[in-house]
Every structure is written in C-alpha cells, then in structure tokens.
Amino acid sequence: MRGSPGFAAVLSLLLPGLGQMYLGRWIRGVLMILIPIFAVLLVGALVAIADPLTSFVLRNAAEVTFLVAAAFFMYHLFVVTDAFGVKLRGMGSLRGRRVVDYLVLGLVCIALVGFYATTYRGSAPWAGLFTKVFAPIANPPSVGTSSSQDYSPPEWTERERLNVLLLGVDSRGDSSSTLNTDTMIVLSLDPVNKTAAMLSIPRDVYIDRPGVFTDKINAAYAFGGYDLTRKVVEDLLGIRLNAYALVDFDAFTKIVDSVGGVIVDVKRPVRDESYPTPDYGIERIDITAGPQLMDGQTALRFARSRHDTNDYSRAQRQQLVLSALRTRISEGDFLRGLPVLIDRVGSAVQTNFDPANILPLARFGTGIDGNAIRSEVLYPCGGSYPHCELQASGGDGGFYLIPDRAKIRDLAATLFYDPQVKAEGAAVEVRSAGARNGVAQSVADRLTERAFTVSTVSDGATGRSAILVRNGAKRYTANALAAQLGGLPVDTLSSSETTAADIVVRVGSDFRGLATDLAR
Known part of the structure; x- marks a missing residue:
C-alpha cells in the first residue's frame, strides 16, 4: 500500500471516501461515498411523505439545520481521519517526514471546521425564516372572545387560486x-x-x-x-x-x-x-x-x-x-x-x-x-x-x-375572475355522470363563486368528465371552464342530448377537482 496519509486526508476532504480509494481500499471508499447519499435520500423521502415529520422539520428548522450540519461535520471528520489512519497503521511509528503528514491533517481539520461553520452561518438565516415568521401562530387574544385556535398553513401546489x-x-x-x-x-x-x-x-x-x-x-x-x-x-x-x-x-x-x-x-x-x-x-x-x-x-x-x-x-x-x-x-x-x-x-x-x-x-x-x-x-x-x-x-x-x-x-x-366570462353570460348546466354524491352541486357552487352563471344541476348522465358546448357563441366561457376544471376536454354537445343551457359541464367519476381555487 503506497501513498501519503496526508494526501489521503486531503482527498477525503474534497470527497469523502476518495482518500480510501487512493490507498487501494475501493470498497471502503465507495461505501463512504454512498452512505451520506443514501442517508439524505432516505430522510428526504420521509420528510416529503410523512406530514407530521414535515411539520416538525419546518417548525424546528433552526435546530434541525444545526443537527444536520453537525452530523455531516462529524461524518466528514471521521472519513478524513480514517483515510489518514489507513495508511498510518501500516507505517509504524512517527518518524522524520511523517510530521508533515500530521501538519497536513491538522490543516485539513481546520478547513473542515471552517467549511461547515460557513455553511451553517449561511443556512441558519434561511432556517430562521421558517421558524420565526411563517410558523402557524395562535389566534391573538381578543376583546370579545377567548379563542386560541391554531391555524394550519394552507397547501398550495402553484395551480390553485x-x-x-x-x-x-x-x-x-x-x-x-x-x-x-x-x-x-x-x-x-x-x-x-x-x-x-x-x-x-x-x-x-x-x-x-x-x-x-x-x-x-x-x-x-x-x-x-x-x-x-x-x-x-x-x-x-x-x-x-x-x-x-x-x-x-x-x-x-x-x-x-x-x-x-x-x-x-x-x-x-x-x-x-x-x-x-x-x-x-x-x-x-x-x-x-x-x-x-x-x-x-x-x-x-x-x-x-x-x-x-x-x-x-x-x-x-x-x-x-x-x-x-x-x-x-x-x-x-x-x-x-x-x-x-x-x-x-x-x-x-x-x-x-x-x-x-x-x-x-x-x-x-x-x-x-x-x-x-x-x-x-x-x-x-x-x-x-x-x-x-x-x-x-x-x-x-x-x-x-x-x-x-x-x-x-x-x-x-x-x-x-375573468371579466369576459361575466360579459358573455353563458348559462351553464352541471350534470353528474357517476360522480360521488354532492360533487356536482359542489362544482356548481364553486363555479358560481367564480362568476359563472350556473342555471341547473342535474344527474343521470353517462360518460367521462367533459365540457359540452351547445351554443358555439359561448366558446370563450367553455374554454375558461376547461381551465378552471383541470383541463377537461371541450366538445360539441350531441344532438341527442337536450338542455336549455349554453354549456353543459359533465362531472364523471374521473373528475379530479377544480384547478384554480384553494379550499381550506
């Protein structure tokens, strides 16, 4: 096994595990590269899918940031000293030029401390952003009531109003x-x-x-x-x-x-x-x-x-x-x-x-x-x-x-909402086609809130969710409905179907919900 322990430490400073690979410990080096990657992916997945964990991380972002930085620092320090020790253990006692390797190790450790301290200083203000202002706060004490209800943050997928x-x-x-x-x-x-x-x-x-x-x-x-x-x-x-x-x-x-x-x-x-x-x-x-x-x-x-x-x-x-x-x-x-x-x-x-x-x-x-x-x-x-x-x-x-x-x-x-929709004044019928109970009425109510003129809510229809146009002069409203209803297809109403409305919104079992209003 050839090479300098100091140089191995420098390589593992640049990339954890690289020093071990330089000294011929390929499996050891690859594992040390993969361990933090898998750890980040696992924790990230848990935070993303587990709502309680997500909330905990957001509410305690400052503490979590410190713990993550400390954990990465300790792991990186371990990998660096391990790379140094792998070579040193095969060299016997410290003699002559080995002093240089220890000096290099000391400089590497100082660099590690500086790097993680700087990283933490840069990320700490962002962590503070989450915990200091944007965490849910209690309803303030009031003159007329004693409510102290907490308000959970609303979810926003960048698609809803x-x-x-x-x-x-x-x-x-x-x-x-x-x-x-x-x-x-x-x-x-x-x-x-x-x-x-x-x-x-x-x-x-x-x-x-x-x-x-x-x-x-x-x-x-x-x-x-x-x-x-x-x-x-x-x-x-x-x-x-x-x-x-x-x-x-x-x-x-x-x-x-x-x-x-x-x-x-x-x-x-x-x-x-x-x-x-x-x-x-x-x-x-x-x-x-x-x-x-x-x-x-x-x-x-x-x-x-x-x-x-x-x-x-x-x-x-x-x-x-x-x-x-x-x-x-x-x-x-x-x-x-x-x-x-x-x-x-x-x-x-x-x-x-x-x-x-x-x-x-x-x-x-x-x-x-x-x-x-x-x-x-x-x-x-x-x-x-x-x-x-x-x-x-x-x-x-x-x-x-x-x-x-x-x-x-x-x-x-x-x-x-869209003023042209209101100006066009198209009458809209909402028809249930196998949708869950109450969904068609809910769609009608929410469309009314958006300035669409819903004239009728009915059931008994068949087929997939779609926007069906009877009056071609109201095409703008039909396209606006499609945008509001998650991109439903727009088609011409079949001659076998009758309605007094200009447009029919067919709500089937495949309906996924409105696209531009965020419910509480």
Whole structure:
C-alpha cells in the first residue's frame, strides 16, 4: 500500500471516501461515498411523505439545520481521519517526514471546521425564516372572545387560486388585543392565468351580522383575531380566504428600506397638517407630485395620510405602494436578502402561509406582468367614482359605510375572475355522470363563486368528465371552464342530448377537482 496519509486526508476532504480509494481500499471508499447519499435520500423521502415529520422539520428548522450540519461535520471528520489512519497503521511509528503528514491533517481539520461553520452561518438565516415568521401562530387574544385556535398553513401546489388577506395594523406598542386595522386589502393570485388582483376595503364599512359581529370592519381583528376577520370578509365578498399576512408600521418601513426604497409616481400632491406620529402627536407632511424614490417612512406617510383627501384615495395610494414594492423586488436580488429581511422584521409580520410555499410565491409574484395586476376599491355612492357599492351614513353615532352586498360580490367576482366570462353570460348546466354524491352541486357552487352563471344541476348522465358546448357563441366561457376544471376536454354537445343551457359541464367519476381555487 503506497501513498501519503496526508494526501489521503486531503482527498477525503474534497470527497469523502476518495482518500480510501487512493490507498487501494475501493470498497471502503465507495461505501463512504454512498452512505451520506443514501442517508439524505432516505430522510428526504420521509420528510416529503410523512406530514407530521414535515411539520416538525419546518417548525424546528433552526435546530434541525444545526443537527444536520453537525452530523455531516462529524461524518466528514471521521472519513478524513480514517483515510489518514489507513495508511498510518501500516507505517509504524512517527518518524522524520511523517510530521508533515500530521501538519497536513491538522490543516485539513481546520478547513473542515471552517467549511461547515460557513455553511451553517449561511443556512441558519434561511432556517430562521421558517421558524420565526411563517410558523402557524395562535389566534391573538381578543376583546370579545377567548379563542386560541391554531391555524394550519394552507397547501398550495402553484395551480390553485390563492386569496390572501393583507392587514396593516397600527400597534404603536399596544397589545395585540387593541390592534387597529388601518389597512385591509384582499390579494388574489391566479397562477393558471398568471394574473393578480387587489381589492381594498375601507375601514369604515359597517358589518351587521348579529351573533357574529356588529361594528366597523376595522374592529374585527381586535375583537376576534384572524378567525373573525376572515369570516366577516368572506361573507362580505362571497369568496374564500386561504391565508393572511399582518404587518405593522415598523415592519412595513423595514421592508421598504430593505429593497432600497420604492419608486412611486405620485399623481397629485399629498399634504396633511395632522399626520399621526408614533407618540400619538401630529406632524405636517408634504409629498409633491411626480415620480420619486420613497424610503420606508415616506412610503408609510404616503400610504396612510387621509386628511387631505379621503379613505378611497388613500386605498389607491396603498395599492400604488404595494405595486411599486413588487416592481422593486422583481428588479433586485430579493431572495438572497430575504433571510436578513425576515430577521429584521421579526414578529412584526404574522402569517399562516406555509413556509414551504414562500419561494414559489415569491417567484410568481415577481414574475407576473405588471399589466396583469388589477386594482379596485369599494366606493361610496353619490360621488364621481367609476362605480359604487357603499352608502355613507352619518350622525351622532359616527360615520359608517353601509355595504350593498350584491354589488360588492358582483365586483369581487368580476375582479378576481375573468371579466369576459361575466360579459358573455353563458348559462351553464352541471350534470353528474357517476360522480360521488354532492360533487356536482359542489362544482356548481364553486363555479358560481367564480362568476359563472350556473342555471341547473342535474344527474343521470353517462360518460367521462367533459365540457359540452351547445351554443358555439359561448366558446370563450367553455374554454375558461376547461381551465378552471383541470383541463377537461371541450366538445360539441350531441344532438341527442337536450338542455336549455349554453354549456353543459359533465362531472364523471374521473373528475379530479377544480384547478384554480384553494379550499381550506
């Protein structure tokens, strides 16, 4: 057996097992190469298929990262010293030039420590991203309830529509039970059609649901946390909410500053003589018109000010800032700086979004065309607004905006789903063809939520799932249905079949489910 033990140690530093192969121990070397590979594959498979283990790893990512790094370091150190010892055992005692081999071994060990320490330092912030912010949190203590229910992260396969409730809160050092919801925006992401939409809900909208909640909508979070807020918003808009993100003012300014500020085209000057300060005082702000780079504090002032305009102009400005932030993120190396941002923001951001989906969401959000993002605000009637869904009401009891739920749901369906489908107005019949009990009705209900006009639900049909067109002028709706229903084939309705509808959706036993809405 020829060769230097020091050189064998160096080779096993570069690739565990290579030093053993260099010394002629081929089987030993191959095993040492394969052992960590099989270990990684086995553990990875277990984590991927075992939900409890997956949840444990995500919730304890920081500790798991440390243990994995330590295990690989110990194994690598063992392989290096083994390669060194294989040769040394056949050489007798240490003499002369063998001192050089020990020096080489020492340098190799130092290199190992440096490599794994650097690797751990680089991965630890990413592990912290999962455990610090995106782990499910308990529903915050509320004034009206004592609920402490945990909210499991929703699964997202990048095929389903994702509706996220964005909440901006004015905490100013107060406890979570007194959070004032300053901003409420529903963000809807459709990865199938690569579109997005934002709908701002004014904070003075009055919710009158006896037994559930009766007050302005901005008080819902303080009284019942996310659970109550979700129910109230879902009932108002007629859609499902799958996740939420709550950001306070401090977190917002840090996010904006972390990307170097945002470029906003200010349409008209914003002047406010009584802008609220963190210490409950007031200050004067003056933001001129035109494109300008805003730091976090300026962007916050621009988004929050309401005294010079109104809540609806304010909502439009908030959407402008969010769009500018998305543009800024897509232009820079956002993902590299994400762990640092999360560390700075800390618990100021709360969400129940699955941490495993944060990178796919970031890719989708930064990759979508800005022209594919639609924005709307719920407006009051009686003004020069493009549409109206709210009726202003004032008196000794305060100022309220009374919602017209039919108009609001109509706007939400048009905004969050395909407006051309609504314009075409095709009548759709859903027919069960051997599907499980209740599936056809569930499909009909969910299609109605998406602005399709379902006129009839029937059973007794035969055949595989398909979209059958009777009225060729409604072909656009048929294709849209196919996309929503997981790519079902589109065909012409047979002359032997009769229907008063323009399109028939046949739901067979092979039906796999809707493609663009994420159920809770």
